[in-house]
Amino acid sequence: MKKEELLNKLRSSVTQQFDMPSEPVKGITFTDISKQFIEMSKTVGGKVIEVKNTDDLNTIIHKAYPNAKVFASVVKGIKADLNPDSVASAAELNGTDVGIIQGVIGVAENGCIWIPQTMKERAICFISEELVILLDRKNIVNNMHEAYKRIEINSYGYGVFISGPSKTADIEQALVMGAQAARGVTVILID
Amino acid sequence: MATSHSKKAAAFLSDPDKVTRHDQTFWGIREKRDIQAAMLPEWEDLREHASEIKEHTLTHLADYLEEFSKNLESNGVIVHWAKDAQEFNEIAYSILENNKVKKLVKSKSMLTEECEMNDYLIEKGIDVVETDLGERILQLMKLKPSHIVVPAAHITRDEVGSMFEKEGISKEIGNHDPTYLTQCARYNLREEFIEAEAGLTGCNFGVAATGDCVVCTNEGNADMCTAIPKLHIVAMGIDKVIPNYDSLAVFQRLLCRCGTGQPTSSFTSHFRKARPDGEMHVILVDNGRSDIIANPLHWKTAKCIRCGACMNTCPVYRRSMGYSYSYFIPGPIGVNLGMLRNPKKHSGNVSACSLCLSCDHVCPTKVAPGSQIYFWRQELEKFGTENKEKKYMSAAMKKLYGNYTVYDIATQYAHFANYIPQKMMDIKQNTWSEGHDMPHFPKKPFHKIYRQMMKEMEKEEKRK
Numbered sequence: 001m002k003k004e005e006l007l008n009k010l011r012s013s014v015t016q017q018f019d020m021p022s023e024p025v026k027g028i029t030f031t032d033i034s035k036q037f038i039e040m041s042k043t044v045g046g047k048v049i050e051v052k053n054t055d056d057l058n059t060i061i062h063k064a065y066p067n068a069k070v071f072a073s074v075v076k077g078i079k080a081d082l083n084p085d086s087v088a089s090a091a092e093l094n095g096t097d098v099g100i101i102q103g104v105i106g107v108a109e110n111g112c113i114w115i116p117q118t119m120k121e122r123a124i125c126f127i128s129e130e131l132v133i134l135l136d137r138k139n140i141v142n143n144m145h146e147a148y149k150r151i152e153i154n155s156y157g158y159g160v161f162i163s164g165p166s167k168t169a170d171i172e173q174a175l176v177m178g179a180q181a182a183r184g185v186t187v188i189l190i191d
Numbered sequence: 192m193a194t195s196h197s198k199k200a201a202a203f204l205s206d207p208d209k210v211t212r213h214d215q216t217f218w219g220i221r222e223k224r225d226i227q228a229a230m231l232p233e234w235e236d237l238r239e240h241a242s243e244i245k246e247h248t249l250t251h252l253a254d255y256l257e258e259f260s261k262n263l264e265s266n267g268v269i270v271h272w273a274k275d276a277q278e279f280n281e282i283a284y285s286i287l288e289n290n291k292v293k294k295l296v297k298s299k300s301m302l303t304e305e306c307e308m309n310d311y312l313i314e315k316g317i318d319v320v321e322t323d324l325g326e327r328i329l330q331l332m333k334l335k336p337s338h339i340v341v342p343a344a345h346i347t348r349d350e351v352g353s354m355f356e357k358e359g360i361s362k363e364i365g366n367h368d369p370t371y372l373t374q375c376a377r378y379n380l381r382e383e384f385i386e387a388e389a390g391l392t393g394c395n396f397g398v399a400a401t402g403d404c405v406v407c408t409n410e411g412n413a414d415m416c417t418a419i420p421k422l423h424i425v426a427m428g429i430d431k432v433i434p435n436y437d438s439l440a441v442f443q444r445l446l447c448r449c450g451t452g453q454p455t456s457s458f459t460s461h462f463r464k465a466r467p468d469g470e471m472h473v474i475l476v477d478n479g480r481s482d483i484i485a486n487p488l489h490w491k492t493a494k495c496i497r498c499g500a501c502m503n504t505c506p507v508y509r510r511s512m513g514y515s516y517s518y519f520i521p522g523p524i525g526v527n528l529g530m531l532r533n534p535k536k537h538s539g540n541v542s543a544c545s546l547c548l549s550c551d552h553v554c555p556t557k558v559a560p561g562s563q564i565y566f567w568r569q570e571l572e573k574f575g576t577e578n579k580e581k582k583y584m585s586a587a588m589k590k591l592y593g594n595y596t597v598y599d600i601a602t603q604y605a606h607f608a609n610y611i612p613q614k615m616m617d618i619k620q621n622t623w624s625e626g627h628d629m630p631h632f633p634k635k636p637f638h639k640i641y642r643q644m645m646k647e648m649e650k651e652e653k654r655k
Contacts, residue, residue, distance in 0.1 A: 003260070003272045006429070006477055007253040013485030018246040020434070025240050025441060028231055040454065090419045091385045109444075110455035120467055123418035126411050144444050144455075148436040153403070157266055157464020161443075163455045166411040170325035170341065172348045173216050174369035179324055180380060181411025181458070 027143035033108045034189070037140045040111035044164030045177055046185040050137075053190050061100060061132055064186055068097035072128060074119040075102050082124075090123035099128030099182070103135040103162075105150055106187075109143045112163040113187065117156035125160065131182035133162065137189050193622075194578075195539025200511035209345075214509040216344050221503045223452020224553065230454075231444075241445055242557035244438045245494035249484055255399040255432045256475070262402030263473055266464045271474045276306035279476045283308060283391070283424060284315055286472050290422050292317065292388040296380075298406065298413035299323040300393030301339055301497060302426045302476060304519055320383045322412040324376055331358055337513030339520055340450045340499035345512055348372065380412075390416030392462070394427035394473075395496070396442055400435040403463050404473060407446060407456035414460050421469035423462065430480050430493045442496060445555040450498035483531050488570075489563060492527045494556040501550035501560050507543045516540050523550040523560035530567050538576035541567045580622070602636035 030036040038048045051060055058079050061071070072082035072093055078100050087093060101124065103113035113133050115125060125131065141147050153159045166181035177183055193201075204210055228234045248255055260270045271286075273279035279302075287295060295317055303309065309319045309330070321330040325343035328351055329336060336342030343351075352367030361375040392413045396405040404425045406413040417423045433439060447456045465471035483493045502508045502522030513521035518529030518537050526544065529537030541564055548561040571577035591597055609632055617624045 006272060006274075006481060007256060009481050010253040010256070010484065013481065014250050015487070017250040018243065020247045021240050021243040024437065025236055026233055027440075027444075028233060044454070044457070094381065094385060107455075112455050112459065121418070122414075122466075126414045126418055144440040145437070148440040148443075151436070153401070153461060153463050155464075156467075157462075158466075159461045159463075160414065161455070161459040163457050163459075165457065167409050167457055168324045168373060169409075169451075170323070170328065170343055171346075171351050171369040171372055173219065173341070173344065174348075176370045176373040178377060179373060179410035179412070180322060180377060180384075180415045 025145060027145040028109055029142045030108050033140050033142060034137055036108040037106050037111065038189070040108065041164065041185075041187050044111040045167060046111065046164040046187055048187045048189055050189045051191070057134070057188065060188065061098065064132070065098050065130060068130070070095055070097045071100065072096040072098070072124050073100035074124075075100055075134060084119035084121040084124040087121055090121045090127070093121060093123050093127045096124065096128040098130045098132060099124040100132040100134065101125055103133040103187070104139060105147050106135050106140040106189075107142075107144060107147045107161070107163075108140055110163055112144070112147065112161040114147060114151050114159060114161055116152065116154055116159040118154070122156075122158060125162070126166075126181040128182055129178075130184045130186070131162070131165070132186050132188060134188050134190060137191050194542040195517050196511065196515050196543040199515035200507075200543070203512050203515055204510065210510055213345060213512055216341075217338075217503040217509045220341075220452050221500075221553070224449055224500060224503070225452075227448035227452055227454060231448075237441055237445055238555055238557060240441045241496075241555050242494065244433065244441060245496075245556050246491070248433055248438075249430070249490065249493050252429065252432065252484065255434060256429060259397050259399040259402060259432050260473075260475070262399070266402050267471070268402065268464065269470065269472045271472060273474055273476045273478070275478045276308075276476075279306045279426070279474055279478065280308050280311040282474050283426070284312060284317070286422070286424055287312070287317055287389060288315075290389060290470070292422065294318040294320065294383070294387040295389045295391055296320045296322050296383055296387040296416045296420065297391040298393065298408060298416050299326050299342070300391070300426050301336075301520065302393055302428055302478075303391070304336065305478065306426075306476070308426070320380075320387065322380055322383070322416055323408070323410060324373060327376060327380065328354070335514075335519060337521065338499060338502060339497055339525075345514075380415075384415045384419050387416075387420045389422035389424065390420045391424045391426060392416060394425050394431050395446065396439055397427055397432040397473075398435060398439055399432055401463065403439075403461045405439060405443075406460045406462065407443070407458065408460070409451075409453075409457045411458050414458055417460075417462065417466070421466055423465060423469065423471045425462065425471070425473040426476065427473065428476050428478070428480055430484075430495075442555075446496055446498050449500040449553065449555045479532060486531065488566060489527065489531060491558055492524070492531060492560070492563065494558050495524050495528075495554075495560075496556055497524075498555060500553045500555065501558075504549045504553050505544075506547060506549070507545060511543065516543065523564065524558065527558075527560050527563050527567070534567075534570075534574040535576060538571055538574060541571070599638075602632075602638070605632035605636070606634045608632055 168179035355361035
């Protein structure tokens, strides 16, 4: 189909045009924004560990996953066995026990965390059995309206809001964690 | 006065346990949606915004499509335009053929169902693998979705378990625990993601201002489909375009709360560019959407964001299941979309509505599917699909109720009908008797009693 043909048809069939709403939506706000974020993170099936910026993240992560063997990350200062920047293919990340990634914005109303792609193989965010997301407490916003005012996509051209582990209820509406992506998510909230 | 829907529904209703389970499944989702709605003081404001943004976008769609495609192309994405299902399938195949793709993994897309893409590609020799768990179950069982969001809700765990055993996906015979079966599918699909040379996703929202294709999933399967294979194809209807991130915030907040009663989908993925060394294609599909937008009476149907809330709340859908509808999208919105697709073929669905309008009240974009079904019923004569019996009955009723003398005489003698034995009334020709007892006519009709009472009251007044 010619694009012009469609656009002309659409233009000629409109008899009345409507304006955008004049006022923005006043999204819900919370008095204790990080308490709400932590509560929602748990509601959506995630875990939260609150730490100070002086704490050793490697120790905390290894303590949280004592049986994990393969760690993958590109985050500065995080010890990892696999590096999503230097693996030959995304499939090489299959078998990762714990993937550690950096979150940029947390959303209190629904536990979403904005993860822009900062590594060559973004598969680490999905293929890992368990996902650890690092997030600064000061980067939590109230709602999606505030979040979408702030998100940016870099030259990789990809970003995702993740809220808890991969889940499904496709068999008799029984909620199961770990459908195709990570079975569990731990948010490390850094002061 | 049976319609195609009521006939199929009758068959489904013959298994009361199945009906109860189906009804409770979807009512449960409706209740979860209510809890989410009640948590947000701005809920109704969100719905009004969603409705207004859609009305604005649809009436400026050419401009937004131009902006969207321009931004896609500036990000190196290859844009294709498909007039109909045939063109869409051909384009999808040509992309796969050019890249020598043997296996395609895909996430849920109702557009590919609409275009019957899977059958087309499989015929051409492509191994098409559905990766949403519900869709995968249906694909292996050779069944169609019965709902647009929870497509396999009508299948039991035992049915899934037996099929997984037969396919060699589960090894523990007789273990039909949903957690176990989901894990088996997880391992099985991992291999498919790794083997596939291409991934196809749908698109919930196309953001004109940035060129983002936004996909919402709970399983993360759209991301698995596109993070491992290097070729990404996006299949999207032209109605999916929205202006900008501010609009996206409104729809993102509504979609999952309305659809599954969750505060958000687990993954809200923004695809703007191909992966390093990869290719990204977006196929923009019309397939009748421009006709819907041009329809003066029904253009607002195009505001639908396919959340499925209207089905979950619909008392008829919950008790008749998706397969009772002739169109592949069931429930209130499906009745409308079917009529817009082919009214002659899908008129049998417009009876699947009690006009309770619960769907109008839960719809996040105020499509008002129930109210529109009412209008479709008025239009049936135009397509020659109206019910002739009902037409004659209506004409007779107009004579009866429109003329006082006729009505008076009829009600005066109606009680003689009480002497007709029930057996003679419960016959096939008397469709009223299906599911109803015949009414019992009183010897003295109400209007006679009323008039008598009024006279007596007047007398009393005078006496005073």
